Amino acid sequence: MHGNSLRRGSIAGLPAGSGGALPALVLVGLFFVVPVVALLLRSVTDPEPGLQNYAALFGSGTYVRVFLNTFLVAAVVTAVTIVVAFPVAWMLAIMPPAFGSIVFGIIILSMWTNLLTRTYAWMVLLQRTGVINRTLMGMGITQEPLPLINNLTGVTIGMVYIMLPFMILPLVGTLRAIDPMTLRAAALCGATPFQAFRRILLPLSLPGIAAGGLMVFVMSLGYFVTPALLGGTSNMMLAEMIAQTVQSLLNWGLGSAAAFVLLVVTMALYVLQLRLVGGKRPAGGL
Amino acid sequence: MKLILTGILAGLLAASAAHADEMAFTSWGGTTQEAQTKSWAAPFEASSGIKVLQDGPTDYGKLKAMVDAKNVTWDVVDVEMDFAIKAAKDGLLEPIDFTVVPKADLDPRFSNDHAVGSFYYSFVLAWNKGSVSGEPASWADMFDTKKYPGKRTFYKWSAPGVIEIALLADGVPADKLYPLDLDRAFKKLDTIKSDIVWWGGGAESQQLIASGEAAFGQLWNGRVFALQQDGTDVGVSWNQNLTAADVLVVPKGAKNKDSAMKFLAAATSPTGQAKFAEASGYAPINVKAKAEMPAEVVKGLPDAHVDGQINLDMNYWAEHRDEIATRWYAWQTK
Numbered sequence: 300m301h302g303n304s305l306r307r308g309s310i311a312g313l314p315a316g317s318g319g320a321l322p323a324l325v326l327v328g329l330f331f332v333v334p335v336v337a338l339l340l341r342s343v344t345d346p347e348p349g350l351q352n353y354a355a356l357f358g359s360g361t362y363v364r365v366f367l368n369t370f371l372v373a374a375v376v377t378a379v380t381i382v383v384a385f386p387v388a389w390m391l392a393i394m395p396p397a398f399g400s401i402v403f404g405i406i407i408l409s410m411w412t413n414l415l416t417r418t419y420a421w422m423v424l425l426q427r428t429g430v431i432n433r434t435l436m437g438m439g440i441t442q443e444p445l446p447l448i449n450n451l452t453g454v455t456i457g458m459v460y461i462m463l464p465f466m467i468l469p470l471v472g473t474l475r476a477i478d479p480m481t482l483r484a485a486a487l488c489g490a491t492p493f494q495a496f497r498r499i500l501l502p503l504s505l506p507g508i509a510a511g512g513l514m515v516f517v518m519s520l521g522y523f524v525t526p527a528l529l530g531g532t533s534n535m536m537l538a539e540m541i542a543q544t545v546q547s548l549l550n551w552g553l554g555s556a557a558a559f560v561l562l563v564v565t566m567a568l569y570v571l572q573l574r575l576v577g578g579k580r581p582a583g584g585l
Numbered sequence: 586m587k588l589i590l591t592g593i594l595a596g597l598l599a600a601s602a603a604h605a606d607e608m609a610f611t612s613w614g615g616t617t618q619e620a621q622t623k624s625w626a627a628p629f630e631a632s633s634g635i636k637v638l639q640d641g642p643t644d645y646g647k648l649k650a651m652v653d654a655k656n657v658t659w660d661v662v663d664v665e666m667d668f669a670i671k672a673a674k675d676g677l678l679e680p681i682d683f684t685v686v687p688k689a690d691l692d693p694r695f696s697n698d699h700a701v702g703s704f705y706y707s708f709v710l711a712w713n714k715g716s717v718s719g720e721p722a723s724w725a726d727m728f729d730t731k732k733y734p735g736k737r738t739f740y741k742w743s744a745p746g747v748i749e750i751a752l753l754a755d756g757v758p759a760d761k762l763y764p765l766d767l768d769r770a771f772k773k774l775d776t777i778k779s780d781i782v783w784w785g786g787g788a789e790s791q792q793l794i795a796s797g798e799a800a801f802g803q804l805w806n807g808r809v810f811a812l813q814q815d816g817t818d819v820g821v822s823w824n825q826n827l828t829a830a831d832v833l834v835v836p837k838g839a840k841n842k843d844s845a846m847k848f849l850a851a852a853t854s855p856t857g858q859a860k861f862a863e864a865s866g867y868a869p870i871n872v873k874a875k876a877e878m879p880a881e882v883v884k885g886l887p888d889a890h891v892d893g894q895i896n897l898d899m900n901y902w903a904e905h906r907d908e909i910a911t912r913w914y915a916w917q918t919k
Contacts, residue, residue, distance in 0.1 A: 361915040368918070426798045427736070449782055532741065532783055532917040540914070546646040547742065548910055549675075 335562065338555045345552035352556035362540070362557060369537040369561075372451065372526065373519035376458045380466045380515050381508055383459060388470035388507075389500075393479075406464050414461065418525050421457045422448065425529070453529035458519060465518065466511040473507025474500075513572050517565055537561055608841040608848060611640045612663035615787065616811060617865060621663070621703075624860035625852040632851070635844045645672075648836055652677045657838045660845040661852075663703050666695065666830045667745060670903030673699035679835040685846040691853060694896060695870045700832035701853050702870025704861060707826035707887040707894070708746050711809045712801030713794050714818040721801055723824050725754040728777050735800030738793045741783035743906075743913035745829050745897040747774070750803060753825055759895045767909065771916050794819060806887060810866030823890035829897045830870065862886060 342352050356362050387406070391399050409417070424430050427444035435441045447453055477500065485495040523538040530536070537557060545554035610626060612618040618641055626637040643663055649672075651657040664672070672678050678699040686701060695702030710721055716735055721727065727737050727750070739747045748765055751773040757766070774781075782799050784790035787808045793799040795817045806826070812819050833852060835845045851857050858869035859877035868886045869875065875883050883889060902909070 359911075359915070361911070361918055364918050422792075426796065428797045527785065528789075533919065535914075535918050540918075543742065543910075543914070546644055548907060549645060549649050550907070551646075551649075 335559075339559050342552055342555035342559050345555065352552040353560075355553055356556050356560065365535055365537055365540045366560075368534055369520060370564075372454055372458075372530075372534060372536060373516050375451065375455055376462060376519045377512050377516040379455055379459045380462045381512055384463055384466035384470055384511070385504075385508075387463075388467050388474055391467070391471045392474035392477075406467060409460075410464055415524055417461065418457055418528050421453070421460070421529060425453055425456065448529055449531040451530070451534050454526045454534060457525045457529040458522060461525060462515045462518065465514050469511040469514070470504065470507040473504050473510075477503045509572060509575070513569065517569070520561065520565055606634060606844075607636045607638060608660040608844040609638045609640050609658055610661045610663075610848065611643055611659045614642045617787075617807070617867075618663075620861055620864035621852075624864055625848070625857050628857070628860075629848055629851040633844075633847060635847070637848065648672070649677060652837050655838055657836045657840060659836055660839045660841045661848055662834055662836060663831050664700075664834055665744065666700065666832045666899040667902035667906060669700040669832045669834050670697070670899055671906055672834065673697070674903070677837055679837055679839060679842060679845075681835070681849065682846045685843075686850045686853060690855065690871050690873045692870045692872055694828075695830040695832060700834045701849055703831040703833045703852070704858075704865065704867040705828055705830040705870055705887065706867045707806045707823070707828050707890070708740075708750070708803050709806045709809060709826050710801065710822040710824070711794055711804045711812075712820045713797045713799075714820050716797040716800040717820070720820060720822070722822055723754075724750045725756075727801065727803070728754045728773065730777060730780055733800070736780055736782045736798065737777065738782045738784050738790060738799035738802030738804075740790075740803060741785045741917075743910035745899065745902045746803065746827060748909070748913075749827060749895070749897060753895075759825070759893075762895070763898050763901050765901070765905075765909070767912050771912070774916070807866040810885060823887075823893075825893050825895060826887060826890055827895050827897050828887055829899070 343350060345352070387402075391402055394402065422429075425447040426432070427446075427448075429447075431447065432441070432444040436444065447456070481499055481503070482495050485499050486492075490498065521538050522536065523542065526534065526536040527539050541554045541557050544550050544557065610621070612621055618639065622637075622639055626639070629635065630637055640659060645664070645668055648659065648662060648664075651659065669678065680698050681696075681701055688696070691701060692705070695705055710724065710727065712721055717733060719733070721733055726733055739750070748767065748770045749762055751770040752762055752766060753759065755769060755773040757769075782793060782802075784793055784802070787805060790802065790804050791808050791812055794802060794804065795812060806821075809819060809821050813821075833849055835842060835849075839845055852861075853871055855869075855871050855873040855877055858871040858874035861867070862869045862874060863878055863882050866885060868888050869878075875886075875888065887894065
């Protein structure tokens with residue numbers, strides 16, 4: 300992609316041309332900040348002023364469970380996405396650009412297909428009578444259908460698939476910025492490939508992992524369609540629960556409170572991540 | 586920028602202008618709304634000159650938001666009956682003008698001051714004949730994993746149906762169902778919890794049964810009807826079928842209230858109801874509709890299975906909706 304070219308632009312110094320960011324800022328202000336404030340207000344005024352919605356939220360075993368579950372799913376999805384994305388990103392980083400752009404195109408292509416369609420496709424593949432189970436049983440590898448859907452496995456498979464591009468993109472940028480000579484130097488000094496990976500490549504790519512990981516984690520927290528269709532009710536995620544609370548039970552105060560708590564926790568994690576990575580900006584990438 | 590603002594303004598103005606010769610009908614989409622469009626809206630447009638705009642899917646949150654904001658763009662909405670009873674209590678609905686909508690022939694089970702029946706349906710026990718040996722005959726069989734192994738599918742959301750099914754399976758007599766014994770129902774559901782696959786919408790329920798992903802389940806009779814029409818090999822038991830209804834309501838402050846009432850009159854007329862029932866497999870709520878329907882179709886309606894039929898108590902549900910939902914999701918997510 301662009302290597303390091305984007306790294307040097309700094310918002311804090313407001314360099315020339317940053318006025319072009321105005322439309323985006325207005326958009327975010329109007330359609331994000333204002334609704335979020337309205338959401339907060341509703342959570343402390345509906346049906347009457349007070350903190351009763353938050354009391355109900357934290358007093359309800361259901362919501363607490365769904366909260367924990369949401370973070371568990373997001374964490375598992377993020378971890379698996381990192382592991383799956385890393386080799387692909389590495390390959391893209393060291394490939395000749397002509398091949399790289401083909402592989403890259405394939406990865407991006409999946410993002411062009413409608414999310415619901417892709418999720419339904421996974422249902423067909425993963426279900427007990429689906430392609431995967433029939434193949435495995437037909438080959439005699441398994442005797443009974445594996446439980447691949449309506450559980451954490453199904454959600455993880457479906458969501459990792461959707462999240463992969465968001466992890467690969469920042470990682471490729473970081474990996475490309477690493478001087479290949481460092482790895483050669485490690486080899487010359489007698490490091491095994493694993494040692495070179497663990498002591499050189501992995502630490503150097505951490506900013507990219509952190510950036511991609513955070514993006515995947517935050518996006519996963521709010522996911523709706525995929526967990527609803529591929530998960531079971533015991534891994535219900537917060538977005539689905541909020542939708543029920545608002546649409547069916549018409550309890551907007553409680554729904555707003557839940558959404559607001561999720562937002563606050565997400566922001567807190569973001570700040571924490573910035574601290575942990577020590578303000579190092581991820582190199583290149585998007 | 587100026588151009589965009591002008592565009593937005595023009596859009597807002599156009600949206601807020603109420604047209605005397607137009608109204609919006611909102612339902613759940615899919616085959617049901619198609620049948621409603623064909624059986625009600627099209628003939629109504631022809632006879633009244635009022636254009637019926639289709640919108641959807643029904644969203645109770647949106648309905649409330651419109652009424653709260655006093656900007657109601659839906660004139661007639663197809664909703665579940667327990668919601669309609671609660672919404673009327675909360676002041677979200679216009680009373681039905683029975684000087685325009687003839688009441689005499691409407692099934693009193695499915696109409697009240699703020700709602701007229703849209704159609705009624707039954708929850709029935711359906712199964713994939715390829716995945717089940719034998720013929721399950723009662724809800725108790727759905728809880729007997731030894732006799733009938735395999736996944737079973739139930740309606741995912743807190744709504745009339747599953748609680749009653751669990752109680753019936755546990756031996757509660759039909760006339761002693763209400764008030765619902767939630768403890769007993771959840772205890773019974775616990776016994777098969779790991780064998781349940783939930784369906785969140787009609788299409789999903791059909792997919793689960795047709796593919797054999799779930800061997801059997803609790804389905805809307807119209808969805809089973811559609812599967813059979815498609816030639817899928819499904820069995821159905823009407824024993825202890827549970828009736829519930831969709832109703833048509835007019836949100837408070839609807840801009841085209843007069844047109845809406847006229848539309849309700851057409852939709853609930855014997856002809857409108859007969860045509861819809863024929864297209865959907867759901868039952869008419871106008872008692873005179875059956876006279877206009879082919880005998881073949883009448884045979885497949887919930888009306889033909891009143892033996893052992895149980896009416897889900899919508900008034901009870903309307904009153905205990907929130908309380909049951911709290912328990913329901915607490916149990917489900919555990």
